[in-house]
Amino acid sequence: QETLTLYTSQPNTDAQQTVDAFEKANPDIDVEWVRDGTTKLMTKLRAELASGVVKPDVLLIADSVTMESLAADNYLYAYQSPAREAYADSLYHPEGYYYGTKIITTGIVRHKRAPETPKSWADLTKPEYKGQLVMPSPLYSGAALIHLATLTDAPELGWNYYEQLQANGAMAQGGNGGVLKAVTSGSKPYGMIVDFLAIREAAKGSPIEFTFPTEGVSMVTEPVAIMEGSKNKAAAQRFVDFLLSKDGQALVLEQGYLPAREDAGVPAGFPQRDAIKLLPFDAAGTLKSTDENKSRFSDIFGG
Amino acid sequence: MALLTLNQINKSFNGQNAVSDLNLSIEPGAFVALLGPSGCGKSTTLRMLAGFEKVSSGSIFHGGRCLSNATTHVAPENRDFGMVFQSYALWPHMSVMENIAYPLTIKRVDRATKQKRIQEALAIVQLEPYADRSPAELSGGQRQRVALARSLVTEPEVILLDEPLANLDRHLRATMEETFRTFHKRTGATMVYVTHDQSEAMSLADQIAVLKNGQLIQWASPQSLYQQPRTAWLADFIGRGSVIRMQPSDEVQPGRKVEQSLIHQQLVLPHTPSQGVDVLIRPQSVCLHPSLGISAKVTQCIYRGGHFDVELSLPSSQTLLAYHDTPLAVGETLFATVQEGWSLEPDHD
């Protein structure tokens, strides 16, 4: 029996399902997994690396920028998975350091009792939304930082957009969970949030509604990668292949996410694939401008 | 200035009586001592006067004002009494000076007067050089003196003192006694003084209440307490002396003085009545003589700093205590005369 150690930032239940499905398909491999928010997980990993220990074999975390930074430090193992054929080029690293497994976009959520129905990012700067918007803070959340980088790179939005949001009294929360609570509880009627959280909760009966804004959405791809120092690369490769396989992507769909594999369909509550416009995104570039983006954001919003 | 009265006071802790049926009436400006053996209820009585303990039954009045009874209880801070605690109760977070100053601060005495009073109080207890020490840095006696100074500094109307001199040497004690006397004269305060030391009580107080097992045994002036004690226990507690058993008669009855002749009559008899009246004979009324009086044999002679205690055995096989200035040989026979005696009530307990 081989063991494989996985560090993941997937929600608990999803992580459990993923592991169960993989173990079922590969009975000879035992997966030990650690779940935490991307930030803490990376801190843990960095501390381990600093003391010269490589605990995980496989990483499955929220965003590609983090992967990009690990790759730059030579912590990742390049693996050319045969399954990559079925994926868009932008979803994986050309040298095979990481592969996106799903598409998580950030859009707009509104409380059902809220008076307005925002259609686009630009709507949120209108006076009707003054003091009504909540969003995750890029200072504390990696996904929000990518969202920031994507929107500020978009020609029709840019930094000017964030300045207008600030002027309009938008409030930054710690993370997506906080935004969800603020909107469902009605303390702020509108929010920027990742799609699946809002859509899933709405399906359970929460009085909220998710919109994909017309300008397009930012996305993170929840990439999977193999650690350079992994002692069990064979099993790790099987794990990557499984996630990218049809079965693996079917599971993603079942969990309510938009699978990265184009032929995999869309989950309930989502519009058709082509109705979702993805804004362009450059992981390596974002990595370089991280510090600048953060300090610029904190100049505007404080903190 | 008002009369302090205790009416039928009872106090029990967990069902056990510490003070029973105590009646006292303390004149305004009196100097009263509560005297009694350890555990007899002196401190408890004082604490009821101060208001720290509620009375179990009975009442305490100060002038027309009821301080304590079954329903009322005036809080200690509203009684305006001063007190020296048996445990001193110095505030450890304050210096000696601050301890003494505190009651004045509370009374909002102005700065200059306050300074003056503190200095006076420190001088009285001879602790000027220690003003800035903390209580933990003082000797036992010094602590006691701080407690004393603190109780006197506000010159309250009633001062309660719980063994205030127990840890002081005879000399300082004499000085302090003198201080109490002048303080008492000057302020006219009512002073209630708890002590276990009869000579202290005797020399300070106008009136003494002797307690035993929570009960009042006698309430009298020092002299009459010494010369006319009610019971044998009291006679023994108050001073030294011997008790002889005498045949009751018209002249020999509890509460009466007994003449020399009657005593001599009894003492020359070869046997003691098995039942009878106890008669107290203080050693001062026994004179020793080489040839005159009842023949007596010295059975013990102990040096007591200044005089010798002589124990004599009489023909009636009763014993007598006498004082003598020079040592006497044990076994020596000499003669004694007894000037007077006092007949006692039997003890009940």
Next chain:
Amino acid sequence: MALLTLNQINKSFNGQNAVSDLNLSIEPGAFVALLGPSGCGKSTTLRMLAGFEKVSSGSIFHGGRCLSNATTHVAPENRDFGMVFQSYALWPHMSVMENIAYPLTIKRVDRATKQKRIQEALAIVQLEPYADRSPAELSGGQRQRVALARSLVTEPEVILLDEPLANLDRHLRATMEETFRTFHKRTGATMVYVTHDQSEAMSLADQIAVLKNGQLIQWASPQSLYQQPRTAWLADFIGRGSVIRMQPSDEVQPGRKVEQSLIHQQLVLPHTPSQGVDVLIRPQSVCLHPSLGISAKVTQCIYRGGHFDVELSLPSSQTLLAYHDTPLAVGETLFATVQEGWSLEPDHD
């Protein structure tokens, strides 16, 4: 059983000397009292003996074993002494019985012996009914007695007592003194007894060390301390008496007895020498007489439970203290004879 010696002990707190250059050598099995006014360093000396305070300089030996000096310090728990604390230091979380039992438990005394010893100790201090109370529920004197019982229960070789009877009445005190005597006789323990009460020291101790301001004034037996004190301060501290000033001569010199005739010669003179030797006259050596001796005027007469203190003014305008059994009128003139006196060293301080 071993000799306890203190060599040139000094102890200072924050630069202030509490004990200076103290030398004492305490015979095994002796009963020694440390006597002195409040704050003179008695407790400090005792605490150095016990090992709670380190000596600032000097050394303490017990037999051949060095207990304390500049470099060594045997911890108190290894000295095997007993002690009564001035503040009692009863353990509030233990009952009276447990407090007394603790030293035995520590010494691993077996159950039966332990029970027996506790009962004995309780009986000695007359607290049998209080065995199960907590210290907080006791009167001051009762607490002191518990502390006493606790120190005696293990029968240690050396027992240190810090004012163990300060809060007890004369009666209980006499009983306790008797207890100490028999205990001392039975166990042969060395006892070091701190007290401020000269009569207690006198009646208990074989040897007395009198301290003042941290310095040893005299180290002598009770009788010689009373009759032959070294200085006027000591004479006054130890007992009552008067000091008269006399012309120095071969017979009138510090440390000598002065005869009646010499004293009378001096006292009939109309003036006092401005310089001279101080001579102590105890009141017991003063006899009052209606016609015989030096004429004297009564200036004060105070009742002292049993006798009167009489203050006399002499032709030389010196004063004399005498005792008398009956009251004398102030202003009355009578005659006094002085049997003997003792010449003193001048006080240095």
Next chain:
Amino acid sequence: MLTASSDNQLRWLSITLFGLVVALSLLPCLRLLSEALSHWDRGLDAPLLSILQNPRTWVALQNSLYTSGLGTLISVVLGSGFAFVLTLTNIRYRALWIFCFMLPMMIPPQVTALSWLQLFGPASPILNTLGIAPALGSPQPMYSAEGIALLLGIQHAPLVFLALRSQLICLPKDLIEAAQLSGASQWRLWIDMIVPLSRNAIFAGAAIAFVSALGNFGIPAMLGIPAGYSVLPTLIYQQMAGFGNDVLSEVASLSMLIAFLVLIGMLLQQWIQQRSSYSLIGHSAQPASFRLGKWRIPTQILLCAVLCLILIAPLAALMISSVVPALGVPLTADTFTFAAYNEMVNNQGSTARAFTNSLLLASLAALLLMIITLPLGYRLMRLSLKARAVIASLIEVPYAIPGIVLAIAFILLFSRPIPIINVTLYGTLTLIFLAYLSCFLSVCLKPVMSALSQLDPALEEAAQIAGATPIQRLINIVLPLISPAVFAGGLLVFLIAVNELTVSALLWSAGNETLGVLIFNLDESGDSILASAISVLVVVLVASLMALLSLLAPRLPKGVIPWHC
């Protein structure tokens, strides 16, 4: 012979204890320090220097001092107020009040904050019924420095309460009586006697509260981020949320800044305290007690109101959000469901594991720390003032730096097998346990030290003269006398540890999750309802454990179980 063995006992005790302190407190701190000092070769770009040059660091530092200072003040007022009233007066239902006052520590501060935001926000059911609810999206006063301080104050008030209470129950009555007789009014009694006499304990409580506030992340994250108000712990988190590779050194540098603050603060505290230290004399007296008289009812109403705000409201919010099917669904008879509880109980694996792990860790840590702090405090009291101040301050550091940073230090120290014995602790519960010991040592030590400092030395001397060795004295005399403080320390540790999140978050691994981690992970992945359900279960469980402890009370010294009087 005797001498040697008792000296040996002492030496052995000291060496072991100080070895332990070094291992538990100093080692992680030193490891962080070395991390902070790394990359010196980069000159001005070295992480420590770049942190120090960044103006945001200094703003955060200032903010931290402000919120923690104000928060501490609130804790002291609230905690000591409750301690005074509940310990010294004849208030009715005392046990119940005390019991309830312990519980707010069990409710995650985020829940309290959220429940208040809802209570006083636009969606407030109460305010809406009354028609005075603020408009949707109107600004919330809670999102501010003062809001943070208020919540910090409430969260840490029980720390002050417990530290103080153990002192107050042995306040000698005669000292109070002497002041009463001087004519001091009730008010003056508090100001002049009770507060100064319990000053050591108040200082100790304030110090724990301050240090806790300084290292707290949850509350400023909840209330400070929306207001753009950052404090040191949130700044540290910001640093980590980047993608940089100097993360560790930067985080370590910031933590060293906190450590530095704490050291200064603690040295200051020790200095103040030692300049005016005193011990009580005697202890034989009865404990003090006051009559409230006509103030009894108003006081009870006040206590009730405060408890409603800090306990009932958040607890109710928590319960309500655990019985609805989805977030934001109003609670009605139709929507009421036990689904969340069902799910948690059926999903037994991790829930049951987390409960066992947390309870085990918390109770073992509390127990062991109680055992350690007694001799440790005792030895510390015997050191010179300076040495004591330094050691006591060092012990404070691991608790003050944010838990996540402490966890980093532990990873750095223990992710490799321990040399010589060649055992890997990383990934085991033992490591979390060690981290707890390191973190909570100061929490347990504070009340113990303050109780020790007021003990009359004569009580121990009396045992010494009876021949008791240091260890015997410690067990027979010192322990019973300060047991309320020891137990208060242990209880504090238990209550904090059972919900502990940040330390265990980094150190956990599959099978070793703790309650804090479980709740946080659920919450973060959007399963807030499940998280609420577990939180409710935790409160219920801890409350029943506490109630069970009362059964032990008759066998323990008086005052040991705070809510048993």
